[in-house]
Amino acid sequence: MLPQNKLTRRKYLQYTTAGIATVAVAGLGYLLSTPAANFDYKPKDINPSSADTVQFLNKSQTLDGTEIGLSYSWYVDEKIVASTRDFSTQLSSNSIGTQHRVRLSTCRGGLCGHSEKVVEVDPENDPDYPVQSFPDIRIKGVCYDAGTYYGPGADSTRRFITTERIEHEILDIANKELSCNGIRIYGSDNDRLLQCAEIATRGRFDVIALSPRYINADVDTTVTRVGEFASKCRELYRTNQHVSIIVANEATLDTRGFFEGDTLVDRNFNVGKEMSRTEWQGPLQEFLRRLVQECRNVGFEGPLSYATPFWERELPLDQFGFAYISDNHYWFSWLTEDDYVRNIVELNRFAIPYYMTEFGSVTFEGAHDYGGGGWHDYEGKKYSQQSQAESVRKYMDLFKKAISAGARIDACFWYNLADANANERDIESFALLKLNSRNQDNRYSRKKSFYAYKSYQRTA
Secondary structure, three states, X not given: OOOXXXXXXXXXXXXXXXXXXXXXXXXXXXHHOOOEOOEEEEOOOEOOEOOOOEEEEEOOEOOOOOOOOOEEEEEEXXXXXXXXXXXXXXOOOOOOOEEEEEEEEEEEOOEEEEEEEEEEEEOOOOOOOOOEEOOOOOEEEEEEEOOOOOOOOOOOOOOOOOHHHHHHHXXXXXXXXXXXXXXXXXXXXXXXXXXXXXXXXXXXXXXXXXXXXXXXXXXXXXXXXXXXXXXXXXXXXXXXXXXXXXXXXXXXXXXXXXOOOOOHHHHHHOHHHHOOOOOOHHHHHHHHHXXXXXXXXXXXXXXXXXXXXXXXXXXXXXXXXOOOEEEEOOOOOOOOHHHHHHHHHHHOOOOOOEEEEEEOOOOEOOHHHHHHHHHHOOXXXXXXXXXXXXXXXXXXXHHHHHHHOOOOOOEEEEOOOOOOOEHHHHHHOOOOEEEOOOOOOOOEEEOHHHHHHHHEEOOO
């Protein structure tokens, strides 16, 4: 039946044939257009090491949305290495950040699109730090920042963090590569802390210490939020007995109401004056009792502890129901080695395990002597990864000396794995990983200290 407007059959066929031809030409145009080559690779949040298998994932696109007739060529440093859609390989490295140029050519019908990226690779090990025995300490640990708010209006220290990054950092880097069997996860967001804890339970950790830090909150707010967090952790502990909660960290600094000052920076500035007073000790002890009681009231049955700075070590830490001592124990220039050892021995007076929940150094020459205060003493100093790595060795030697003198150290945690101090700000960082950019892909590389700490291998 002809159309209503009485077109002749001949004209009707002409129009129809022209339409089919137009569609065919358009389709051919799509097929003959230059493909848009693109790819991604994993791991990407931290430089792959020379021992990692890097996965290169093809993200090429065509106008027609199909892969009909596409061919692929992968090049590494100008040498063709594969013609598959995706490919995986290991890349060599003789120094931190060794660069390899990887290019993908995607072709169809003689038309090719190209995409090239520079992939930085870290060595598996550093010959400057040969393998040696870890001190006779059951738990080799590292602190992990899950995202902390340090001041009014401040961004989270890990605002760019993703689930994939957390899994890679906790399971692959901390647990496997550094061979840590302990992790102290700290931060200000209860849900993110719990997420990190759940991921850690999938690894081979013997200690998973969760450390909520609500910096600049007052006493009542802190007690409420710790209770909320403990409530969220009830089931996690019941399924994994390695989980514990450090109810507060250096409360005279983190929490408002004990030392003079509205912010952490203000209170830290006043430490020298405030720690010689005794008025804060009674309220602090009552605060700790409230925290423990709140955790028990909400049904958390696991171990509890509290992380002390050196000026709080005289507290009766065995009278709050804590399962272990948490001591943030840094070296300072005014100490002798005997002083450092004596401090550990004195905390062994409590009939509960001793965990050194923080030790470490920032990244400038001589930073070891500045202890936990190095982050605000970096002005005018010379950046030095070697100095930070040397601090690792000095701490290991101190631990061995303390143990030989009869001290007991059940766990130690380097502070910390990674933070937000990018590029030139790494000078004020305690981290074992260096953040190379906060404006692009937020990729970390291993530091000298990473290899130094990795070199100390547990024997059991």
